[in-house]
Amino acid sequence: MTGNTALGTMFGAASADTFMGIPRCRDLSRLTARMALIGADGCTPYPSVGFYCAGGPAAIRAAGAAYAANLAHMNFDLGGPVFPGGVSAVDAGDLEQDIGDPAGNRSRIFGAVSQILDRGGVPMLIGGDDSLPIPMLEAYGARRRGFTILQIDAHIDWRDEVQGERLGLSSTMRRASEMDHIDAIIQVGQRGIGSARMQDVQDAEAWGVGFVPAGEVARSGIGRAIDLISEGAEVIVCLDLDALDPPIMPAVIGRTAGGLGFWQVLELIAGVAEKARIVGFDMVEFMPDRDVDGQGAALAAQLLAAVMGIVARQG
Template identity: 55%
Template sequence: MNEKPNLGALFGAAADTRTFLGLAACPDLDALSAPIALIGAPCATPYASVGAYCRHAPDALRRATASLTANIDRHDFDNAGPVFPVPDLRAVDCGNLPFDEADPAGNRDAIRGAVAKVLQRGAVPVLLGGDDSIPIPMIEALGAAGDGYKYTILQIDAHIDWREIHMGERLGLSSTMRRASEMPHVERIIQVGARGIGSAATTDYEDAVAWGVRFVTAYDLHRTGVDAVLGLIPEGSRIVLCIDADALDPALVPGVIGRAPGGLSYYQVVDLIRGAARRGSIAAMDFVEFMPERDVDDIGAFTLARLITTALGVLARQAAERTTIPA
C-alpha cells in the first residue's frame, strides 16, 4: 500500500509532463513568437565544493505542474481569470540549456546567448534555475541588447550576494548582486527578504549600502508590508526580478540549502511581483536555488511552481496590454 495514487489523473492531467504547465515546446529560439519564454538553466558558475547542486530543479518544477496541465484554461483565483487570458499570448517552454560543470564560461555564454535571442524576438525571458549565479549572464545580456535601457533589479532573497570573491570565484552565487552593481545598465537595486546569517560580511553589506542598494529585510517586510518595497520602484521602470527560493519560508519551500525561519509568504511574493508590474514593465525574471533533493514530499516544488504560474499570468497580462489582437 506504499504506492501513491496519481492524483493528477483526478483532474484529467497527463502522467508525463515534459513542459511547464503542459505549454507548447519551443526548442528553437530563432522560431520564438510567444511573448514569454521559459528557459531551464541547470548551471552557470558552480563552486567546486558543491558543483551544480540545483541542476535538477527545472525538471522538478515542470513535474510539479502535472496536476494543473489539464486545467490551464480554468479560472485561476490568483490571476483573477485564466493564467493566459489571451490564447495567442501564451508562454512557451524552450527546454533546458546544455551545461558542463567543468566549463562555467561556456555555461554563461549559453545563458547570455539564449536570453539575447529571446530579447531579440521581443519576448520576456523567464529562467528556471539552477543556482543563483545564473542571473549574472542574464543581466549581462540585457545590457548587451544595445537598446540603451536602464534597469531596476528587484531581488527577493534571504541573502544579499555581495561578496567580492568566494572560494576563488568572482562569478558565483555569493557575488551576484555585486557583479550586477558593476554593470552600467543597472541603475537601481532593491533587495528584499534578507534574514538570518548568510555568507556576507558586514563590510559587504556596507559596500551595498554605499553603492545605493535599498534593503527591506524579511522582518521589515513582515512589519510594514510590501508597499515599503513598491514605493522604492519609480514609475515606468524596466524591472528585472531575481527570485531565490530561500526567500520564502522553509515551511513552504523546504528544498533549499539555506533554510531559515521568518521567510516570506507565498502571497507576499505574489504581491511583490504584481506590484512591480504595476510600477513598470518586467523585462526578465529568474527563479533559482531550488534543490529538489532537499524538498519534503514535493511541497516546495509545487509552491515555487505555483508562484511561477502566477508570475506567468502577470507577464501574460503585461503582454496583452501592449498587443492589439485582431477581432
C-alpha cells in the first residue's frame, strides 16, 4: 500500500466504481435523479491526434473515489455536504466510443444527453476531448430555444475547420453559434496564442459573443462575466480544463501561463447559478498522460463535486 493510499484509507477513502460512490444508473430512460454523469473518451478526432484524452473520465472517477466513504461530510467549498437533501445524482458510466466511428460517437452522446433531458435531469458530461460538447449542445434543440452557453476555456474554439474536420475540438463554439436554440455565448479565460485567427475573433464578436479574457479576470475578477449572463437564463456550462492555470491543472494538452484559479472558476459557476439556472455541464480536455502525481485529477474531482453541489442547490 502506498503512502497516499494509506492516508486516504485512514481518512475514510473507499474503492468505488462510480464518481464519489454515487448510485449507478444503467438505464437513462428510467432516470429519476436531478443530474446524471456520463463519460466519453473522445468524440470527433483529428487524424493527427486521435483520442488524445482517452482515460480522462476514468482518472477523474478514480480521484473522486476518495469521497465515497464521506460523501455526507462537510464540504467547505459549498458550506455543507455535496448533496444537502440526500444524493440527487447518478453515474451512468462511460459511453463506448470508437475512434473510427465519429458519427456514431456523436450519436451516442446526443442520445444519452437527450434521455437525461427527457427525464428532466441535468446532464454532466466528462471527457475526453473538446469535440464532446457539440452533440451535447445539439441535444437541447428539441426542447426549447433561448439557451445561453458559458464557455470557460483558454481558447475560443471558433475555427470553421481543422484538417478538413468541422466538428472537431477547435470548432465547438462556432458550431454552437449556428444552432437556432443558442441565444447567447459568454466565453471566459482566453489567453496566450492559440489556434484562433483574427477573422475567427471578428466572426465571434460579430455574432455577439461576450469575451472576458483571463487577464481581465486576473485584474478585475469575474464580476463582468456574471453580469453578461441574463437574469433567469438557462445556462449550459462548458468547462475546458485548460482554462485553469497549469501549476494547478497540468493534465491538459495546451499548458498556457496565466490561467484561472480554482476559486475563480468555482465562484463564476456559483455566481451564474445564483442569477440563472444551470441546465447542463461538461468538463473536458483532461489528459491523464500529462498529469503530475494525480494532482490534476484530484482538482477535477474536487471541482466536479462542487459543481454537482451547486446544481443540487438550485431551486
